[in-house]
Amino acid sequence: MCPIGIFDSGYGGLTVFRAIAGKLPQYDYLYLGDNARAPYGNRSFETVYEYTLECVHWFFSQGCELVILACNTASAKALRTIQQKDLPALGSQKRVLGVIRPSAEVIGRFTKTRSVGVLGTKGTVSSGSYVTEIRNFYPDIRVYQQACPLWVPFIENGDYRNDGVDYYIQKDLEQLFAQATDIDTVLLACTHYPLLEDRIRKYLPAGVSLIAQGPIVADSLADYLRRHPELAASLSTGGRKTFFTTDSVADFEEHATQFFGEEVKAQHIHLELK
Structure with a gap:
């Protein structure tokens, strides 16, 4: 086998x-x-x-x-x-x-403003891998990253359905969009984050696309x-x-x-x- x-x-x-x-x-x-x-x-x-x-x-x-x-x-x-x-x-x-290269290869299909946000763990964000890979495929796209260090612990502990996680989601998204107001596409660069997708959408500006990797x-x-x-x-x-x-x-x-x-x-x- x-x-x-x-x-x-x-x-x-x-x-x-x-x-x-x-x-x-x-x-x-x-x-x-x-x-x-x-x-x-x-x-x-x-x-x-x-x-x-x-x-x-x-x-x-x-x-x-x-x-x-x-x-x-x-x-x-x-x-x-x-x-x-x-x-x-x-x-x-x-x-x-x-999972990074496949996501970078297609991200350009989703953004019109050529301004993309990436939500990930501290390790993924600090590596700069998404910035590098997306730039290889789409040199014109501007990539803004935001580390969300508490999201995975909430999910792993089964607390992601509790309203307490909303505070951290809203805070992290505010910090992302403070970097650039024209972001029109946000990539969930952690495979845990789709479990928070409905909560994340509540705090996204109108018209912003949210992309999961699966x-x-x-x-x-x-x-x-x-x-x-x-x-x-x-x-x-x-x-x-x-x-x-x-x-x-x-x-x-x-x-x-x-x-x-x-x-x-x-x-x-x-x-x-x-």
Whole structure:
């Protein structure tokens, strides 16, 4: 069996997984949440790289030839090094893809003012990855970033339905739009944030588009597999979805079901936790 591996530091990647499985239901999938070491957002580049690489190695040991880092922090802080340093030694047939490039490739389709806002974790924002990638595709687009450090803890703790989170959403959006009043497109550059989408929309100026990554990444993966038929042919097609966590199975199942939109049953794995 050769499933597609989907990785996140916690639960957020399940919003991307849901979109991918909806777009490409025929494939087998393994999902791993490194919940025991989550969140990654405030950790150093070196630590995020080490943790992500350990999880990528685990996917490869399970027979995955293709791994999606459905985590913006891992994509920002670890993906490039893994692709350039580690994959050549592991075999050219193995692929690791992220969520930043697919989002950057299409953002220009949504904005008319050419002024875009990016909401993300502290780690994603400080990496500057979105600024760099969007500029590569659209040199005329101005990118304004806002770190939202408390959003993920609210979501991970199941408090995102409480009105208390509204204060922080409104405050962070005010700080984003204080940078530029002509922003007409806001990208949710954290896979957790779609769970706050309705609350975020309440505080967006009229006419501003809010973009989630799940459908974008799913479309990008479908296109990637069309362009790499040899890889697509190697993937197993039983439609199976298997979930793993490095922390409590009961906690994972409770939260993951909310993110994924259907009941989730998980298994525990042990990694070398640092």
